[in-house]
Amino acid sequence: MLRIHQRQQWIYTSFFLFTLGFCTNTLGAGECPISLERECSGEHDFLAACREGNVAAVNYFLSLEGFDINEQFISGATGKPIHGLFLAAQNGHAEVVRVLVNDFNIDIDKTWQHNATSLFQAAQEGHPEVVKCLLDAGADPLQKLRRCSLIKKSPLMAAKQGRPFLRICNPEKWDRYSTIIAMLEKAIRRPSADDLATTDPNDDSSWLEKHPFLKLMKSSK
Incomplete structure (x- = not known):
């Protein structure tokens, strides 16, 4: 046993x-x-x-x-x-x-050759689903590729360069890059968490400072 x-x-x-x-x-x-x-x-x-x-x-x-x-x-x-x-x-x-x-x-924003990120690669190659996934995960749309001190390119610039000049030339490719461009432009306009944390929703002074014409109209009443 x-x-x-x-x-x-x-x-x-x-x-x-x-x-x-x-x-x-x-x-x-x-x-x-x-x-x-x-x-x-x-x-x-x-x-x-x-x-x-x-x-x-x-x-x-x-x-x-x-x-x-x-x-x-x-x-x-x-x-x-x-x-x-x-x-x-x-x-x-x-x-x-x-x-x-x-x-x-x-x-997610780790870089490799010439400071390119995964978001830049996806935008340059025309992959809207990947771009959306990366943006949703918090990828920085403003981080640029730098080949040298004088040549810098953002994911948005890469997408615009990849889109055909006219849609009739290649409708499918034009639509893909147009979708990417729209997503990147929206992400760039989106306020950051820090901006939202320091903004008083009841204070319209900062917004009015950017629109002096409307400020003049408000004070003239």
Whole structure:
């Protein structure tokens, strides 16, 4: 009986060590049991999952104990560190972006090459669903890409440059970028939380200062 108990204990211990070793090796190597197309070779499977919009594979990594969602991995396309959120936003995978920004604590305005954000990438590539998701999560519409001290471009500028000159040229593309432009313009006009906290709703002086003509009309009564 004692021998049987010792054998069972050895089996359980071996299974635990095997599972632990498998998870550790998988996490370190970036291997995912879910099939991926792997558009770029030699990069972490988490990046590949975000690039391809594979929600199941993304969730697999997010469920691994010890996986850091904010870590950047080497891109198979550029050879430079990048976060999966950029790739998901760049390629228009709104569901992956939604998982990353809504369900997990990720630094949404983090930048990469030339100070570009995920919002900038989505606006430039013409992905309205991703732009909406990022704006709803609190992305800054005023953070600009900086190629040098003289060249700065906001997500709104990128969207306007991406829209065709005339709708008749490409109606579908014109509509996509027009939707993005409208969302960004609305986000830019939206008052911040600090502005709302310091504004007295009963005090119209600040508003009247911006409209002297109306102030004159009010005082003339």
